[in-house]
Amino acid sequence: MTKRGILTIVAILAVLVLIGWVLQNNKKKNAETTAVVASGSSGAVSINTEKVTTAAINLDFSSNGTFAANQDLTLSAENSGRVSRVLVDEGSRVSKGQIVARIDAELLNVDVETAQANYQTAVKDLERYESSFKTGGVTQQQLDNARLNVSTSRARLQSANRKSGDANIKAPISGIINKRFIEQGSFVNAGTQLFEIVDVSKLKLKVTVNENQVVNLKIGDKVSIKSNVFPKSSFSGKVSFIAPKADNSLNFPVEIEVSNNAGSELKAGMYGTAVFDFADQDAVLTVARTAFVGSVNSNKVYVLDGNKAKERQVISGRTFGNRVEVLEGLKEGETVITSGQINLVDGTEVQAIK
Numbered sequence: 001m002t003k004r005g006i007l008t009i010v011a012i013l014a015v016l017v018l019i020g021w022v023l024q025n026n027k028k029k030n031a032e033t034t035a036v037v038a039s040g041s042s043g044a045v046s047i048n049t050e051k052v053t054t055a056a057i058n059l060d061f062s063s064n065g066t067f068a069a070n071q072d073l074t075l076s077a078e079n080s081g082r083v084s085r086v087l088v089d090e091g092s093r094v095s096k097g098q099i100v101a102r103i104d105a106e107l108l109n110v111d112v113e114t115a116q117a118n119y120q121t122a123v124k125d126l127e128r129y130e131s132s133f134k135t136g137g138v139t140q141q142q143l144d145n146a147r148l149n150v151s152t153s154r155a156r157l158q159s160a161n162r163k164s165g166d167a168n169i170k171a172p173i174s175g176i177i178n179k180r181f182i183e184q185g186s187f188v189n190a191g192t193q194l195f196e197i198v199d200v201s202k203l204k205l206k207v208t209v210n211e212n213q214v215v216n217l218k219i220g221d222k223v224s225i226k227s228n229v230f231p232k233s234s235f236s237g238k239v240s241f242i243a244p245k246a247d248n249s250l251n252f253p254v255e256i257e258v259s260n261n262a263g264s265e266l267k268a269g270m271y272g273t274a275v276f277d278f279a280d281q282d283a284v285l286t287v288a289r290t291a292f293v294g295s296v297n298s299n300k301v302y303v304l305d306g307n308k309a310k311e312r313q314v315i316s317g318r319t320f321g322n323r324v325e326v327l328e329g330l331k332e333g334e335t336v337i338t339s340g341q342i343n344l345v346d347g348t349e350v351q352a353i354k
């Protein structure tokens with residue numbers, strides 16, 4: 001190996017040794033810093049605390065959501081034919097039962113006339129068979145077949161009359177024509193989309209609430225509704241649906257029926273805020289959410305006893321933001337530890353940070 005190669009290796013080894021020494025020195029300094037932070041001047045673990053108190057609970061909350069039309073449907077053709085007239089356009093207001101279009105009924109009328117003729121013939125045949133049956137001219141089976149033919153012909157006539165009546169396309173609900181899919185003169189088949197009708201006289205505000213909020217709701221509850229686009233207008237609604245099952249995010253869908261104002265300012269697809277107001281609640285015992293070791297589900301806290309931390313099992317109740325109701329295990333006036341629990345075991349000496 002050349003002299004130059006030997007020098008390169010030595011230099012690399014020297015750099016590695018220097019890096020190792022720096023890392024070790026930094027590790028030692030970090031450990032000393034951590035020990036200072038974790039311990040007070042007496043070697044006790046530094047903690048934060050708070051007194052256990054009773055307080056009135058505010059159950060009020062709000063939830064954002066989207067308005068949906070009370071009714072939104074697509075009207076389709078029930079028969080084939082050529083559109084002879086279109087009586088409404090997009091944006092037109094229609095009432096339930098109003099004629100919105102007509103389909104050429106010429107062929108349908110022919111079907112009615114044919115069905116009517118067949119029915120009359122069947123009735124006359126039945127009368128003849130009944131007369132002949134009395135004299136023994138026809139059998140019972142022939143008479144029964146004649147009666148069946150009358151019944152079948154009557155059903156066909158009723159169906160033809162209904163189809164002929166369906167030549168007048170009528171709106172099944174009251175609302176506004178949001179889309180028109182046909183033009184006068186176009187040919188449609190049964191099932192062809194004709195109009196989209198939207199009823200916004202009433203809307204549904206769809207929101208989600210968590211498990212602590214849903215337990216306080218019931219069908220029919222009054223709700224105040226706010227809209228960012230109409231800050232000076234106020235709307236009222238009532239809870240019309242509460243999902244019996246949570247969604248994938250563990251929230252519960254809730255629908256609120258909202259009456260629109262006279263000008264139908266609210267539109268389907270707009271954002272809205274539901275404000276849920278509740279009566280004043282009785283005072284309950286609460287602690288900070290951070291007092292629980294790990295999570296609220298652990299039902300374990302540390303209580304300050306002199307200068308030591310004592311582990312305490314409790315039974316938690318409802319959660320209100322950053323406060324948690326305590327049903328059993330604590331008394332008003334006791335002091336719980338709200339930070340530093342990761343360094344604690346039962347009986348650890350502690351020092352509260354002032």
